Amino acid sequence: MKFYIDTAVLAEIKEAHDMGILDGVTTNPSLMAKLGIQGKDAIHAHYKAICDITSGEVSAEVLSMDFPGMVAEGEELAKIAKNIVVKIPMTADGLKAIKHFKSKGIKTNCTLVFSAGQALLAAKAGATMISPFIGRIDDSNWDGVQLIYQIVDVFKNYDFETEVLAASIRNPLHIVKCAEAGADIATCPLGAIKGLLNHPLTNIGLAQFIEDSKKFA
Ligand code: E4P
Numbered sequence: 001m002k003f004y005i006d007t008a009v010l011a012e013i014k015e016a017h018d019m020g021i022l023d024g025v026t027t028n029p030s031l032m033a034k035l036g037i038q039g040k041d042a043i044h045a046h047y048k049a050i051c052d053i054t055s056g057e058v059s060a061e062v063l064s065m066d067f068p069g070m071v072a073e074g075e076e077l078a079k080i081a082k083n084i085v086v087k088i089p090m091t092a093d094g095l096k097a098i099k100h101f102k103s104k105g106i107k108t109n110c111t112l113v114f115s116a117g118q119a120l121l122a123a124k125a126g127a128t129m130i131s132p133f134i135g136r137i138d139d140s141n142w143d144g145v146q147l148i149y150q151i152v153d154v155f156k157n158y159d160f161e162t163e164v165l166a167a168s169i170r171n172p173l174h175i176v177k178c179a180e181a182g183a184d185i186a187t188c189p190l191g192a193i194k195g196l197l198n199h200p201l202t203n204i205g206l207a208q209f210i211e212d213s214k215k216f217a
Pocket of ligand 1: 006026027028111131133135136167168169187
């Protein structure tokens with residue numbers, strides 16, 4: 001499974017990159033706005049800064065809601081760096097834009113996917129990856145990981161090339177469960193990735209090894 005980090009914070013992206021496990025980055029307009037990054041020039045400069053840290057795929061989201069706007073915006077985003085993936089919302093115009101970008105060889109990430117039917121449409125339109133938001137599904141009292149199983153099964157039936165990118169991950173267990181379900185990618189906050197490092201028996205075993213090494217020295 002590929003690991004993406006879900007943040008716009010450059011220090012966090014650098015930290016995950018330096019851990020040696022980073023395959024890409026996802027951002028969204030809320031994450032950018034939280035850092036006070038607003039306006040086209042500032043947003044594009046920030047994407048460039050992210051692409052300078054990692055050569056992995058970096059999802060950059062369009063803000064337009066209509067097909068011509070998505071195409072114009074996505075084409076500009078794709079020019080920022082060769083690892084930019086244009087992130088497009090799951091709407092009828094979004095599907096048209098995904099098909100357009102596929103014909104131009106530009107990678108897309110279809111975002112805000114909450115059902116297998118939506119995933120199927122995005123795959124048929126030619127999305128490079130689709131983002132089911134599992135944490136938000138859990139928040140609404142449904143089982144987000146179950147949706148990953150369902151989409152992975154559906155895609156296998158038809159040999160779609162579209163990758164399943166589990167998004168809206170909230171904790172380390174979500175990551176492991178998505179790996180069990182066969183997600184191709186998980187995009188995670190840094191805290192959830194670092195949470196995978198922890199096991200009390202590792203800490204106890206390490207302390208014991210250090211202690212023993214002093215006894216017999
Ligand atoms: C994915 O691309 C989204 O940015 C993200 O995973 C949404 O997560 P949230 O539900 O925690 O906002």
